[in-house]
Amino acid sequence: MRFRSILRLAAPLLIAAISFHASAQSGTTLPGTLRIGFQKSASLLTLQKSSGSLEKKLAPLGVSVKWVEFPAGPQLLEGLNVGAVDVGFVGEAPPIFAQAAGAKFVYIGFDPAAPEAEAIVVPKDSPIKSVAELKGKKVALNKGSNVHYLLVKALEKAGLKYSDIQPVYLPPADARAAFERGAVDAWVIWDPFLAAVEHQSGARLLQDGKGIANNYAYYLAERGYAQTQPKVIQALFEDTQAQAIALKSNIKAAAAVIAPLQGLAPEVVEKSLTRYQFGVKPLTPAVAAEQQKIADTFHALGLIPNAIRVGDALPGSVKVAEATK
Structure with a gap:
């Protein structure tokens, strides 16, 4: 019962965070395939891919899943920008470099600090x-x-x-x-x-990173996809929440499944899993403000060529003014 209650609470928040308009939803047709960009090092997504849980979740909507693997976040953002994937999962910095390079995407969720x-x-x-x-x-x-x-x-x-x-x-x-x-x-x-x-x-x-860097991770989507496919993203996040709860309840069992997929020993994967919290959450002004600090730091150091406003890539429900104070 507790598990179902968590999902009932999480799903509406996530959908609200994406800020879809009713008019956009009313004319939406579901896509045939959800293309997800992931890295093999992203243990939760690797577990989801292996279990086939998302495919089962999306089947009633007539949507299949295509998993597209990338070696790291910057390459994944390139894939998102050129239309090779619809949704991706990356760390803090890649979205900032991508936004500075003109990539078009929107933040749709984040994982807790690790x-x-x-x-x-x-x-x-x-x-x-x-x-x-x-x-x-x-x-x-x-x-x-x-x-x-x-x-x-x-x-x-x-x-x-x-x-x-x-x-x-x-x-x-x-x-x-x-x-x-x-x-x-x-x-x-x-x-x-x-x-x-x-x-x-x-x-x-x-x-x-303790006391220095939060190390959040972000779910990103092509903006048009985020606006027109709320049902698909809701299903993705519901399944992600379910898999996160299952993983944290039995880390050893999850590590045994994930280890051969990552080419690592189970004890290595188990150790890494203990350092993550997992569980997608809606964007908040506070988290957006932290992301803006990273962007400002990179610009000051000349690591990105121009200043960016993280708010330009945020859902409408996360107010830019609040996020950048």
Whole structure:
């Protein structure tokens, strides 16, 4: 009963957050396929894909599901911008870089903060003991990903500028290889890659996101799709909530299912799952304001060419004035 009550409460909030107009809904025809952009590292979506739960949820609406995998958030945003997917799930930074590049999308939901699920790590035998000692060092990261902001804020806290390090922009697989052969001094990465390198290589954590970066994750949609397909998005979020509750109620069982799909040991996946909260929620002015802070930081550092207003990509129910105070 508690589970059903949660869904009954969550669904109306999520739909309200997307701010669909009745006139737009009345003439809506359901699409034949919902195309979802995801990363294999997104454990909850990987679990959903494996279980087929969303396909069952959408079947009464006559809608099928196509899962489109991307190596990281920036590439997923490119796919969303060119119309290859309808909905995607990414970290904090990719939407900001994409919006600065002119991508058209709307935020439709977010996952709770997970600051411990991203970190700066060094090899176990590295002489580097603090973030301050990264000055002049090579630091690997996926450009435009959620960890980009973590690195900026961690350096700032340590009294360093971004220009004080040598960023090496590599996707996770290439960064792991460079990290293990000593081609870079540190790596900024998220789970489950973080848990994997800790477990398999003994990587030592210098700084995670606690007190520095919230590490929210966002559900995004092509704006026209969000406006015309509220029933499909409602079904997606209801299923996401159900799968999140099931995952958190038995993390070990979920890890056993997800591990072979991610090519990782169950204990690695289990560790990474404990650092996420899961469960999509409606956008709030406070969360939007945090996203604007990241955008302003990136612009001040010259990481994006022009200032952006996150409010331009928010649902109408999240007031821009409130979000940017």
